[in-house]
Amino acid sequence: MINFGNKSVIFVSLLIAGLLFYLSFYSGTSKEIQAYLFPRTVSTIMLIVTVFLFYQNLENKFLERERKTPSVFPLNLFKLYPAGIGILLFMIFAEDLGFYFSTTILFMFIALFYSEDKLKLSNLVKSICVCSLFMGLIYVLFTILLKVQVPGFILFQ
């Protein structure tokens, strides 16, 4: 569990606003300046808002409220990183492995890894049944009814 401090909001907003400000002002040629007027204005406003956020964080009253009802929440990275890795692997391999195959694997992984029941054969069979049934429904809906062509691989060419 990662607990962010209140001041981390400033860091995150400064990082985002700074990056967008840099991209807005250091992209495009001098002839294209008109087209960058709007993003430049918006990123400048974001930096100004960040300054106000910084000022707000300096106020004792605000800090007192944050102590009682925080608006910054802990990130349970230890619990979520497997799902994050699963999604990342999906993004890398789904197109080559095929949509139905890779989403079934992703669904099964989420269903089994995050199950609150103990891993038993009956639970495994239940998960396989639920995933297969749902993916069958998705196949009927998208491929048969809506005629959406997804990357196929081995199954559902």
Added chain:
Amino acid sequence: MEFLNYFGEVFTFTNMLILVLGTVGGLLLGAAPGLSPTMAVALLIPFTFHMTAEQGLIMLGSVYTATVAGGAISAILLKIPGAPANIATVMDGYPLAQQNRSKEALHYCFISSFIGGVIGILVLIFFTPLLANFALEFGPSHMFWIAILGVTVIATLDSGSTLKGLFSGCLGLWLATIGYDDVLGVERFVVDPVFSGGINIIAALVGLFAIPQVFSLLEKKTEKLDQFQMEYKSLLSSLRYNFSRIKALSIGSVVGIVVGLIPGAGGQIAGLVSYDQIKKLSNDPSKFGKGEPDGVIAAESANNAMVGPSLVPLLTLSVPGSPTAAVLLGGLLIHGIFPGPDLFITHAKVAWTFIDSLLVAQFIMLIFGLYISGLARHVIKTPKNYMAGIITVLAIFGTYSVQNSFADVIVMLSLGTFMYFISKFGFTAAPIVLGIILGPIAETNFTQAKIIADTQDGIINYLITGGLNLTMIGICILSIAYGTYSEFKTVKQKI
């Protein structure tokens, strides 16, 4: 009475089938804790891409109204509001269930939702053309301010912090500038050719609303919940009692309408304000919180009465009245329909069929709601790991199906993961989404205004001259001031 001309369109076989499926599906989705109306509508938008504009909007509209009402099922049976709009319902709905009166509470909930919903849709029917006629005179500078107003209002009201809301709104506006500039034709921030057309709205909508929800579901542990048996309760006696509670129904409906008309306010505020009002005006306020039916009646009539009026500013000015209405705006845009003053001229059939279907949806919601609540108990019990898997798969296939583009899926998953991360710092999705949707409108009108203004007194003078411009600037400032004031007041209360 133009709306009467289009009722026939609603009663075709296909449209009625979509309406029934949307309403029943919405009730079940709403009942599932963690599936908010906004996320349900966002997940369904890709499906509507394969339908006609009327069918797509009928689907989204019916799901919107039904999820708000369906959220009360888990609020009453589990003490977990299915949607933020049902928070106030928990206060007396759950104590009623504890007294073995869960069926009675569900009866009150659906009957009140129906009454509030019908009144709200009637307001939508009669108010919308009036406002649309007024908005016909808008020029580029007004449209620019309308877009900024939409982002500002959602940013200040949806987020707990005005500054974080404004930051999120600006982030959405910036993201909308990726791709070709519509007026000058210059390519900006395009790291890969797939981004030439900008970020796909559907990918952004689904990613920003659905993926953070998946992570949230996986993060939390399932709580052990009480399970109540459904008692026998005559529907006729519930109907009789419900209609006798005129005060609760009136307060709920009026508060819902007023809150709905305020852009950005949403059902949560409607439910809580009406609950507070009925409690204050009751002869015995001590009964509230212990299973007082008036609490359920006022809260549920308010959150459904809010639905219709929240669409008035959306359909006439492109300013959504709630986060879900902001998502509906995305649904309109993918069908090439830009809501605004001339919507009822250029797309009269689509607009009126949609509004009429919302009225019919209230009746379907009442009938199915009363009988489906038993079935919804099983949906409520769906384990979180399966729910997360289902949302992920639907989000992936739905996003892909819009343009058959895997890049959209990557954008959706990346934006969703990014949203989950920044939500931990108190930033919310609705202002970002609205920024992405209204960004092109704001920028195009800003550039057009600049071209016109360059031949006159300059852009600043052009944008701040005229009564209408000043009024909209005033509302923007007022909404920021109100947001800051409310925040300041909360700080004082908490200390």
